Amino acid sequence: MIELYHNDMSTCAQKVRLALAEKGVRWESRHLDLRARDHQTPAYLKLNPNAVVPTLVHDGVVIIESTVINEYIDDAFGGVSLRPVDAAGRARMRLWTKQLDEGLHADTGVLSTSIAFRYQKLEKGDREVQALVDNVPDAVKRARVRANIFEGVQSPYFKESVLRFDALLGRMETTLANSQWLAGDTYSLADIAYAPYLTRLEHLQMKELWSERPRLGRWFECLREREAYQIALTQWFNAKYLSLMEEKGEREWPAIAKIIKDAERR
Ligand SMILES: N[C@@H](CCC(=O)N[C@@H](CS)C(=O)NCC(=O)O)C(=O)O
Structure with missing residues (x-):
């Protein structure tokens, strides 16, 4: 299962959703309201101690940092490669x-x-x-x-x-x-x-x-x-x-x- 903790307008989350969409990966949305401080709750801090979105959870593996997440997505899933070959x-x-x-x-x-x-x-x-x-x-x-x-x-x-x-x-x-x-x-x-x-x-x-x-x-x-x-x-x-x-x-x-x-x- 692929879960993405994200926010509709967050630039970092947009970046990860874009990589997922380019790869054609299906994922489940865990949408956080940043104005309600959903990202500062103790439960979320266990996933992402930086108190930011996005966080990707893939079969229980937690990945944080949008740039790292995007490289992970390219490594972990098939489909078109999102990195130059050379x-x-x-x-x-x-x-x-x-x-x-x-x-x-x-x-x-x-x-x-x-x-x-x-x-x-x-x-x-x-x-x-x-x-x-x-x-x-x-x-x-x-x-x-x-x-x-x-x-x-x-x-x-x-x-x-x-x-x-x-x-x-x-x-x-x-x-x-x-x-x-x-x-x-x-x-x-x-x-x-x-x-x-x-x-x-x-x-x-x-x-x-x-x-x-x-x-x-x-x-x-x-x-x-x-x-x-x-x-x-x-x-x-x-x-x-x-x-x-x-x-x-x-x-x-x-x-x-x-x-x-x-x-x-x-
Ligand atoms: N370096 C982090 C930055 C993440 C980040 O700053 N996310 C923003 C939204 S784009 C956030 O969650 N802000 C809420 C806050 O800082 O309180 C990444 O690339 O994932």
Whole structure:
């Protein structure tokens, strides 16, 4: 049996659902409500001590960390391979996924929460929001989450996250000048990993970031046309989250554009 503990709009969960869909693997959904703190319960912490989604449980074997889960899925199940066949291609693929794990995923949290999701959290009331923050196991992440929720786009993390994302999109555009997909001419776990992040930027009304990056725009269109994208992302989109991100994203876009423009002038 394959169980996935996940959340409809979580980027890391989207990434894993996308790999499962590409492989044609059937799985059982264990959907967690992150606003209700389902991921901070003692039972879930036994599966995932980091108090995050996703977690995959395959015949009793527990796998955490979305990048590791996706490689596991590719190893454990048949169907189309999601990794380049050559060693150099695999190295390129891992360089992309490593960047997400080492910071860009956290930057997405900064953007999403500071711009939009903080409002959902704040409306839960002081006690709930404090408990949500206090129960984040990692101290560095806890400080960041606290700033995102209470300070929003004024948080000291916000500007750097915007600039790191802009730089990433520039690197993607350069890479896509030489190959169809991120790790070469094979669609791979690198493309799967980034699809949810571009989707998130689009939902936050930040797609202007690739208006002058045509290769990136085409790459994203190709991804979105895949059946697996519909199954793993579109079908799980939560209308309430989409409208919140649209409303708040539109409001913050001028400030984001200014951060980028000011950095370019320097
Ligand atoms: N490195 C982890 C990150 C997982 C993660 O941050 N998940 C987010 C959703 S995308 C989450 O569960 N957030 C809830 C929280 O941090 O309270 C992975 O790749 O699986």
